[in-house]
Amino acid sequence: MSLVNLAHVCSHLQNASKARLGLTSIPVSKLHVNLVLGLQREGFLSSVTLGGVSPPKPFILQSQPDPEELEHMAQKLKDEPWQAFNVGGGEKTELALGREKIDSVSVPQNPARRRLWLGLKYWNNEPVLKNMKLVSKPTRRIWLTSQDLGKITRTRESSYVKGLTHPGECMFLTTDRGILEARECVERQLGGMALCRVW
Amino acid sequence: MSVCRPARCLFAKATASALPKPTPQRSFHSSAPRAARRRRPHYPSIKAEDLKQLSEFAEAEYPKYDTSEFGLLEKQYTPAQIAAIKAAESAIDTRDLVTQASQRTDPWRLPYEDNLAEVDPVTDHPEKLDASHIPGKLSLREANEVERDANIARIASEQLAKMYPDGVPEGQLDPVEQQKLQEAMEAALTQATLDPRSTYTGKNQAAIDTLADPRHSIIAPDLPRLENRMARQTRRLSTEEAEDPRQKRLLQYMGWDKQQLKKIRTKTLVAHGVTNQTRMGKIRSMYYLTIAGNQDGLLGVGEGKSVEPEEGRKQSIMSAIRNMKPVPRYENRTTFGDLERKVGATKVQLFARPPGFGLRAQHLIFELARAAGLQDLAAKTPRSRNKMNVIKATWEALTEQRLPDEIARARGKKLVDVRKVYYGGSVH
Known part of the structure; x- marks a missing residue:
């Protein structure tokens, strides 16, 4: 688990959002994938796609369902709104609403050529993800307990980690339950190694 | 806690009432909640018959104006004033007057009706008279003992008559009444002794009367003195005031009036000279940076530069006011985060x-x-x-x-x- 690569990802995402890019790619690793999914869960990223050296097709260029199909789906959902929740397994929903269109992405056989493509978000002409910084450094890992995290999420300093004082600031930690946000760790009373803070 | 508890606490059997009761609801605080104040109804609960008695008493105590009385009022007051009197009469419930209002009856009460809630230094000012208002000779002399005793007796009886307009009650009195009468007599005597009319006497009765007249008192406060040097120097008529075209334009731009502009606080924080080097030589001018804010979430910064210092300063002030922008504040006191x-x-x-x-x-x-x-x-x-x-x-x-x-x-x-x-x- 190299934090050097994570540091590169952090500065790359900052640079990409400063340049107002819509889509960018980072190298693939299990740590990156989990962290990036955490970022998407917190709403910093719009999409996360595993792909090759060329970017995946943008959403607008992907094949869309026909208008009649969409109309049928809308009517069906209006009559049976529970279908939206995929009750009774995939086949039943498919039967009721029609087949879901999933754009296939070609992932190279060679793992070294795989990239993780991230969709960046912007709101009011401002990037949603503006700052991303490492907390643990490659030469100094920092482990935090849930008590520490309780203080940090309440904007107080603990274990030489500054509190989350910026508006909307998040911190990600790697725990034995996967990569989680600091507030989630507090809720589940988990400690772990701090990775990065995002705001 | 290092407080010694009485020994009976140790030996006493823990009864059900002594045991700590579980809190009735989930407590959100670590400290003990303050006991709620006993809730009282907004209105006292009065029985129906008491209310009826109260209404009757109030009507008897504070009767309504009848038509003949209104006729008399119309001679004195204009129709608008009559209407105001009627409105005031209907606005005040006489039962409230009975239950809540209290009239002072003690000997030291004020000679006029006022609750002293407000004092206006200009209008609540007694009339002031001086010696020119007294007709006749002004000379007085010290009274001899006989005159003094007579004066004290006269003045005391006058004061007592003010307190008992229907005459002093005679015969056997109950202790409360007796006490009240005693107090009134003592007060009347003290007032009479302190009265200068008892100590001085003279031939001119008007001059003697002025001794007790509060309008002639030397210690009565004077009207507020507005005729000082500062007031004279700073007094300006609205016509004299120079209309600043820049301010006028600013007011038009903001859609404000002058009162709103007065509420804005401005402060020049930076001022220094700058020079422009031309082929004719150096042109020196002054630079100003001013901030403006309404101290309630509006803040502006403006710059101004001119050869004339005052001109540059005004420029910066106007630009600061024009540039005012809202500052979001958390709980109206601090910023949202760092x-x-x-x-x-x-x-x-x-x-x-x-x-x-x-x-x-x-x-x-x-x-x-x-x-x-x-x-x-x-x-x-x-x-x-x-x-x-x-x-x-x-x-x-x-x-x-x-x-x-x-x-x-x-x-x-x-x-x-x-x-x-x-x-x-x-x-x-």
């Missing part, structure tokens, strides 16, 4: 702080925060401290804050302010 802004080589860091922290920042940031109406703030300027850039960076940081609602919308999250639930919506 802010950072860089202008040139200057970096300004602003930190939100808890209530009561105060403004602990360098003077420029302090002035800006005060003008914006912030109360709790800390700041750092870790790099260059160029005055102009510090002010601009602080202003930009304060006005371009990202609000939590906006951040939540940008991330597609739902945000709920729980303080509105916990504190019953009594939050800013």
Whole structure:
């Protein structure tokens, strides 16, 4: 688990959002994938796609369902709104609403050529993800307990980690339950190694 | 707690009442809640028959004007005044007068009716008379003992007559009445002894009467003295006041009137000379940087430059007022989280702080925060401290804050302010 690569990802995402890019790619690793999914869960990223050296097709260029199909789906959902929740397994929903269109992405056989493509978000002409910084450094890992995290999420300093004082600031930690946000760790009373803070 | 408890606590059998009771509801606080005040009804509960008695008594005590009385009133007052009297009569419930109003009956009560809630230094001013108002000779002499005793007796009986207009009660009195009469007599005697009319006497009765007249008192406060040098020098008529065309344009631009402009606080924070090198030589002019704020969430920064110093200053003030922008404030006292802004080589860091922290920042940031109406703030300027850039960076940081609602919308999250639930919506 190299934090050097994570540091590169952090500065790359900052640079990409400063340049107002819509889509960018980072190298693939299990740590990156989990962290990036955490970022998407917190709403910093719009999409996360595993792909090759060329970017995946943008959403607008992907094949869309026909208008009649969409109309049928809308009517069906209006009559049976529970279908939206995929009750009774995939086949039943498919039967009721029609087949879901999933754009296939070609992932190279060679793992070294795989990239993780991230969709960046912007709101009011401002990037949603503006700052991303490492907390643990490659030469100094920092482990935090849930008590520490309780203080940090309440904007107080603990274990030489500054509190989350910026508006909307998040911190990600790697725990034995996967990569989680600091507030989630507090809720589940988990400690772990701090990775990065995002705001 | 290191307080000695009485021994009976140790030996006493723990009864059910002595045992700590479980709190009736989930407690949200670590400290014990303060016992709620016993809730009282807004109105005292009165029995129906008591109310009836009260109504009858009130009607007898404070009767309504009848038509003949209104006829008399019409001779004295205009129809508008009569209408006002009628409105006032109907506005006050006579039962309230009986239950709540109290009239002073003690000997030291004021000679006029006033609850002394308000004193206006101009209107609540007694008439003041001087010696020119007294007809006849003004000479007085000290009274001899016989005259003095006679005067005291006369004045005391006058005072007693004021307290007992229906005559002093005679015969056997109950103890309360007796006590009251005793007090009244003592008061009347004291007042008579202190009265200068008992000590001095003369041939001119008008001069003697003025001794007791409060209008002739030397210690009666004078009217507020407005005729001093400062008032004379600063007095200006509205026609004399020069109409500033720049201010007029600003008022038109903002859609304000002059009163609103007076509420804006401005302060010039930077002033220095600058020179423009031309082939004719150096042209010196003055540069000004002014901030403006209404101390309630509006803040502006303006610059002005002119060869004439006053002109440049005015320019900067007007531009500061024109540039005023809203400053979002958390609970109307501090910023939303920590802010950072860089202008040139200057970096300004602003930190939100808890209530009561105060403004602990360098003077420029302090002035800006005060003008914006912030109360709790800390700041750092870790790099260059160029005055102009510090002010601009602080202003930009304060006005371009990202609000939590906006951040939540940008991330597609739902945000709920729980303080509105916990504190019953009594939050800013």
